[in-house]
Amino acid sequence: MPASGERRHLTVLFCDLVGSTEIAAQLDPEEWREMVAAYHRAAAQAIIRFGGYVAKYLGDGIMAYFGWPEAHDNDGERAARAALAILEAVAELNQDSTGPKLTARVGIDSGAVVVGASADKDADVFGQPPNIAARLQATALPGTVLITAATHRLISGLFVVVRVGTRTLKGVPTPPEIFQVIRPTGVRGRLQAARGLTPFVGREEELRLLLNRWERTREGEGQVALIIGEPGIGKSRLVAEFHNRIRDAPHIWMESSGEQFFENTPFHAIIEMFSQWLELQGGANGQEQLERLERALASAGLMVAEIAPLIADFLQLPPDERYPASILTAEEKRRRLLAALSRWILGAARLQPLVMVTEDLHWLDPSTLELLQLLAEQGASVPLMLLYTARPEYRAPWPMHTHHNQIALNRLSSRNVREMVVGVAVGSALTSDTVDTVVQRTGGVPLFVEELIRAVLESGNALLAVRDIPATLHDSLMARLDRLSSARETLQIGAVIGSEFSYGLLHAIHPISDEDLKDALQSATDAELVYVHGIAPDANYQFKHALIRDAAYAALLRSRRKELHSRIAEVLSQQFSERVTSAPELVAHHYTEAGLFEQAIPYWQRAGQRAIERSANIEAISHLTKGLELVNFLPEGPERIQQELTLQTIVGPAFIAAQRLRSPRCGTNLCSSARTLQPPRRQGTTLLSIIRTMVVSLRGSQTRHRTATGRRAARIR
Ligand SMILES: Nc1ncnc2c1ncn2[C@@H]1O[C@H](COP(=O)(O)OP(=O)(O)OP(=O)(O)O)[C@@H](O)[C@H]1O
Ligand SMILES: [Mg+2]
Numbered sequence: 001m002p003a004s005g006e007r008r009h010l011t012v013l014f015c016d017l018v019g020s021t022e023i024a025a026q027l028d029p030e031e032w033r034e035m036v037a038a039y040h041r042a043a044a045q046a047i048i049r050f051g052g053y054v055a056k057y058l059g060d061g062i063m064a065y066f067g068w069p070e071a072h073d074n075d076g077e078r079a080a081r082a083a084l085a086i087l088e089a090v091a092e093l094n095q096d097s098t099g100p101k102l103t104a105r106v107g108i109d110s111g112a113v114v115v116g117a118s119a120d121k122d123a124d125v126f127g128q129p130p131n132i133a134a135r136l137q138a139t140a141l142p143g144t145v146l147i148t149a150a151t152h153r154l155i156s157g158l159f160v161v162v163r164v165g166t167r168t169l170k171g172v173p174t175p176p177e178i179f180q181v182i183r184p185t186g187v188r189g190r191l192q193a194a195r196g197l198t199p200f201v202g203r204e205e206e207l208r209l210l211l212n213r214w215e216r217t218r219e220g221e222g223q224v225a226l227i228i229g230e231p232g233i234g235k236s237r238l239v240a241e242f243h244n245r246i247r248d249a250p251h252i253w254m255e256s257s258g259e260q261f262f263e264n265t266p267f268h269a270i271i272e273m274f275s276q277w278l279e280l281q282g283g284a285n286g287q288e289q290l291e292r293l294e295r296a297l298a299s300a301g302l303m304v305a306e307i308a309p310l311i312a313d314f315l316q317l318p319p320d321e322r323y324p325a326s327i328l329t330a331e332e333k334r335r336r337l338l339a340a341l342s343r344w345i346l347g348a349a350r351l352q353p354l355v356m357v358t359e360d361l362h363w364l365d366p367s368t369l370e371l372l373q374l375l376a377e378q379g380a381s382v383p384l385m386l387l388y389t390a391r392p393e394y395r396a397p398w399p400m401h402t403h404h405n406q407i408a409l410n411r412l413s414s415r416n417v418r419e420m421v422v423g424v425a426v427g428s429a430l431t432s433d434t435v436d437t438v439v440q441r442t443g444g445v446p447l448f449v450e451e452l453i454r455a456v457l458e459s460g461n462a463l464l465a466v467r468d469i470p471a472t473l474h475d476s477l478m479a480r481l482d483r484l485s486s487a488r489e490t491l492q493i494g495a496v497i498g499s500e501f502s503y504g505l506l507h508a509i510h511p512i513s514d515e516d517l518k519d520a521l522q523s524a525t526d527a528e529l530v531y532v533h534g535i536a537p538d539a540n541y542q543f544k545h546a547l548i549r550d551a552a553y554a555a556l557l558r559s560r561r562k563e564l565h566s567r568i569a570e571v572l573s574q575q576f577s578e579r580v581t582s583a584p585e586l587v588a589h590h591y592t593e594a595g596l597f598e599q600a601i602p603y604w605q606r607a608g609q610r611a612i613e614r615s616a617n618i619e620a621i622s623h624l625t626k627g628l629e630l631v632n633f634l635p636e637g638p639e640r641i642q643q644e645l646t647l648q649t650i651v652g653p654a655f656i657a658a659q660r661l662r663s664p665r666c667g668t669n670l671c672s673s674a675r676t677l678q679p680p681r682r683q684g685t686t687l688l689s690i691i692r693t694m695v696v697s698l699r700g701s702q703t704r705h706r707t708a709t710g711r712r713a714a715r716i717r
Pocket of ligand 1: 202391447
């Protein structure tokens, strides 16, 4: 039974107090204990608030994980925010205390780890990041947050950072490049953080629909368009492109979005939007801001005296003596505020067509959502276009009306993906193989395309990088799998089977009840991770993106992968004989991955023979070569030689047929294994005749090579 655990991409935060020994020496131990406890509490709160997991207290130090037990698509950002929040919390503790002042410092690193769950449920993390985070912390100046380049890559654009340079850390062979995190840039989402956008591709139909709705809006028929699609599919980009296309028509554009860390802050999104609109954040003083608000309300045709105090209060403008303090109950205030805001927006739209964009409804605070609902229901007869985006799990709480449209954003076509690749990789020649792999692995998700191409361009080795999972995608892929909770394991077993798997095979390997298995697969289908064809138990499943499959597979411990591969090979060979007859290479592949080479070789041989029967010589060569590679791992002796010779005897004619003889390797291998075989053996004769044929067919290839093979052949007897 292999140890339980999983492979993860993890961001580790290490926070410690500076000069604690000196402070402790000045205090009574009991006082010191209380101070440390208060600091631990405050730091843990900050970590938990941003979705981190407090893993260990080591003296005054705290180690926290972002990305385990649950991954989020922005674990790097969460860790950096938590780090800044810890420093703030410590500053607040100092304000409240009369004793000596505490100072903390933080180090953060991200990378691959193995998380092993031990019996007492505490996680043990094996890998470099915890060590690097701790060492980095120790080199930080008091009151600062240092991160490595690996973490910086995850958060680039989202924080103001200062490059510190490389630093030698004990036990870390290559000194990593270090950055100091100063503060968030206030940028929302990846589109704003992006350094230069990829040229826009495809989406003609969706744009046509939006532009058509926009025309109607301008004619006074309000419209609602909800764009639904999985993360990274291009919702925000579509909105941006639409904005670009209507640039020349007079309109008001208002933008806000649900934000992950403010899901429960009432009216968060709408306050942001209005503040932006009124430019309240600029230098204007309270009085000027209020006047600006009053003018805006008056021009939208609203009763200023009645509404201005409500909204001023809502936007937290300083109180004005002209307006008496409100005597309304909180509930009444809220109701009136909602009514006032919706009248304001409708009034503004009557003056000039208004597009109100609200992104990421799935993270929207309930109060803003209520306003959106009011607008969706009341906006049909004003030039107001409500443009919403959300991820697939989102269900709009309002009933569909005729002026409501829903756009489901699908993956990009491979033609579009190719266009994108060209756009992202301007100036660098990528081989057509690399481009094909990008098309195939990214499954038409533009975010995946961008990240994979970037990883390829940044790495020195395109061939390797294009098959890897880009670091910037690890967390978001894992987050999608983690959201499946118990269904995740099922999907991971599916991933070991391959990019496609049948219900029958999965069930044979994963012995849970029919009902549980169906539920698990249903949630994977609902989460848009797999496509289903047919109805269970006669269903087949296919991973929507190879990257998702790879992430699911990569999270399994090697030992568990091997165990599953071995089980799959056994079940296939015992229960799915038809499948094995038609594709012996499947069993061969699983035995190979399970490390059971002896069992794998005969299946590679069968696969090769079957391919030869169908004149698929290139495939045959590939299967048989894999078999031959494994032969090297068998114990030395006559059996190994016999096995190698058998494979060589089959692969020889395939090489001849495929005219691959120009590769000298084949002739040399064949002769050397034949020579080691003790005569008299019948195969010797067969072999000799094959070699003769080979020599004949070598005509046209280099003479030197031909003669060498001929000479070797002659020595066999
Ligand atoms: N049609 C397109 N052409 C070129 N690039 C695109 C296209 N659509 C999306 N992209 C790029 O892919 C990335 C992801 O797109 P975007 O941020 O719009 O996704 P999203 O659906 O809004 O995701 P989320 O749900 O995470 O907000 C962006 O960098 C964007 O520029
Ligand atoms: Mg978006």
